[in-house]
Amino acid sequence: xxxxxxxxxxxxxxxxxxxxxxxxxxxxxxxxxxxxxxxxxxxxxxxxxxxxxxxxxxxxxxxxxxxxxxxxxxxxxxxxxxxxxxxxxxxxxxxxxxxxxxxxxxxxxxxxxxxxxxxxxxxxxxxxxxxxxxxxxxxxxx
Numbered sequence: 037x038x039x040x041x042x043x044x045x046x047x048x049x050x051x052x053x054x055x056x057x058x059x060x061x062x063x064x065x066x067x068x069x070x071x072x073x074x075x076x077x078x079x080x081x082x083x084x085x086x087x088x089x090x091x092x093x094x095x096x097x098x099x100x101x102x103x104x105x106x107x108x109x110x111x112x113x114x115x116x117x118x119x120x121x122x123x124x125x126x127x128x129x130x131x132x133x134x135x136x137x138x139x140x141x142x143x144x145x146x147x148x149x150x151x152x153x154x155x156x157x158x159x160x161x162x163x164x165x166x167x168x169x170x171x172x173x174x175x176x177x178x
Contacts, residue, residue: 046089049080054103059084060154065109065177067158068102075101075164079156081177092177099173105161109177111152153178 055069055076064082068075077098081090156177162168 042087044082044087044089047080047091048089049078049091052076056105056107056158058107058109058156060109065107065156067107067156068105068161070101070103070164075103077101079175079177094175096175099158099171100163100169102158102161102163102169105158105169107156107158109154109156112155114151114153 049066050071052069052071055066057064057066059065062084064084065079066082067079068077070076077100079092079094081092082088083090154177156175158173160169160171
């Protein structure tokens with residue numbers, strides 16, 4: 037084994053410290069950390085095969101910038117109605133072992149599909165003033 041310098045494309049994050057990263061499939065997600073100007077609230081996705089960075093954009097307010105936090109990304113079963121593609125219901129009663137199954141059920145009015153979505157959990161951390169966060173924040177990263 038040997039180390040080598042990569043030449044990725046896309047919106048590469050600035051150099052930072054105290055960030056978190058999690059790998060899922062062909063992607064590595066990087067969130068938060070700090071630069072010389074302060075704590076970061078950004079999330080990037082790196083495609084390992086294409087060697088391409090993407091800055092992820094979110095529709096909701098971002099959590100406060102943080103460092104020294106932990107992060108994980110897990111598959112979570114959801115049920116969505118095919119008739120209304122905007123409708124998604126969290127399936128909190130999914131049994132263990134069902135997360136990789138895709139189930140289609142036909143109903144009278146619409147069709148439902150159960151599949152996994154990727155949820156990113158960020159726990160704790162702190163800001164650059166030393167205030168410690170006791171929160172758990174979640175977002176979809178599919």
